[in-house]
Amino acid sequence: MGAPNDGDKSWFDEPRNVNIIVWTLVLACLGVMVGGEFIHKHGHFAVEYTVPGFYGLFGFVAYTCIIATAILLRKLVMRPEDYYDE
């Protein structure tokens, strides 16, 4: 362990570059959310047709809920690392 050397900084260590990645993702999200409305939809359930960007919204909300549930679960099941003493 130790502080990373300045000499071996990588492209990802630059906050500016991380921002580039983040904004690319945001643009990609916008692209597929808007673009998805212009294609021929093919689904099994009504919501897939009626709610614009249904899958995207669902993914966002589901992901957030999973993390929230996980935080709650941690309160319930988290124990010290040597709990089982093995």
Place this chain on the structure above:
Amino acid sequence: MSNYIFPGFILIFGGLLLPLFPKALRKWVALALPVISGFHMHYLPEGYALTTQIFDYTLTPVRMDKLSLVWGYVFHLAALMSVLYQMHVKDTLQDVSGITYAGAAVGAVFAGDLITLFVYWELTAITSVFLIYANRTPTAAKIGTRYLIIQVASGVILFFGVLLWVRETGSVDIGSFTYSEDNWHLFGPFVNPETGAPVSTASWIILFAFGIKAAFPFLHNWLQDSYPAATATGTVFLSAFTTKLAIYALVRCYAGTSILIPIGLVMTLFPIIFAVIENDLRKVLAYSLNNQLGYMVVGAGVGTELALNGAAAHAFAHIIYKGLLFMAMGAVLYRVGTTKANQLGGLHKSMPLTTIFCIIGSLSISGMPGFSGFVTKSMTLSAAFGTHDVLLFVGLLIASAGVVDHSGIKIPFFAFFAHDSGKRCKEAPVNMLLAMGIAAFFCIFLGIYPQPLYDILPFEVRADVNGTAWHNYSASHVYTSFQLLFMAALAFVILMKTRMYPPELSCTNLDTDVIYRRWLKRTAIVIGTTIQSIWARSIGTIKGQIIGTVQRVGDQARPNATLGEPWTIGRTALWAAILLLFVFVSGMTRVM
């Protein structure tokens, strides 16, 4: 008998004979075995079956059909990649264990009768445990033994079910699918086509045995317990065979069993929550594996041709990308010595190729268009959504968002990026990189050109019973997948930026294993000590009583005490006469 060697025998006996080869050759022989065995299997005539008579029963040790072959091919591929990945490890035990284990799994998928299946089923347990023991630590010994007990128990339960089944039906044959009237839904031989439920008690028991190896909810925890405890290379073997053999058995015997749908759905869901808070990245992958099995179990439960094709295709692709992810984490373990997320980060600087391979595996498992997981998961999802079951629809979509977290983001992000741990190491050894490269190639190849995979699937690939062509890359499929993946990733970014994402912490998370590792253990200890103390106390009391009695008798026998008094001759003669009379009377009764 046959002119052919049984599929699996080349691996099993080749593996066992491996230590006899000179050391310099051993690794090359190990590498050749899956290749030879794979070609041998490929050139066995289609529909080849072998039967033999034992007592009143007809055994079918080998039966080849398209369903078995899917697993046969991918098991050989997995064996080859795993052996290559392990080439730098100078431990023949692991080679023997891994190869015979692969052989047992191959043998099992070609078993045509339940007895043969049982034999291979147990063999996979016994051969594979050495991949855990090979760590040669007391902890590994404990975990290995737990693993072995549960695996062997699955076999024993299977055997019990088989005996009942044979008594009911008079046959040990596994049997074949029946089609429903619509010519689209199939039912396994252990399922009642009318009700979609297992046909009998025996059938339920066998399902339970399969369920242990398939890591059904509450029966799952052996997986998360043992896989992260195997050697860096051993886990790659483990991840491929046991659970997928169980999926094969479910597809083969229990296709169309309606209870598999809720079971599979729960399997896709609960592991994703545990994966979020797990610190050991190999354990995260074990939870992720459990979640992936859920899709296949759902596929088996839905039981249409598309669903079973989906389950088979997903098993195929999954073995490769899950193997790839375990290989990437194995490389990290090998070079850095840990896969604890809170001790990792920034490894892309030291292991750029491993990073790239890991990301390819992550994209595959997440179902990114262009990668194998997208192609195969679409089939299962489409078949599942075709049931128009809203709960299934919502549940599987949540599960898909969960996969993005644990395998799509968490694994590569916390190992190779995130906060730089300052750890610097060498890139993975060449053989590891080669194995990862092969897996990564298949992830991409099957993603953009899935036709070869379609060709080996058990049923003709079509979207519905009317023969509508199956299009994976319809605009709708691609866009909906992109939406789900990108927006889930965006949620991750927002949660990280706002510091809401749960930090990686050193911890143990309780799962169902707390029942036997803590509660049952403590209860057993309490019961044991209670019995011991009661025993000790009773023994003490009884001992005291006996000693007291003996002492009292002894006291009485002293000179001048009651018993110690000398007898007169007359009294002695009287007692002798009484004794003689008794002997005489008892003798007389015998004669009469």
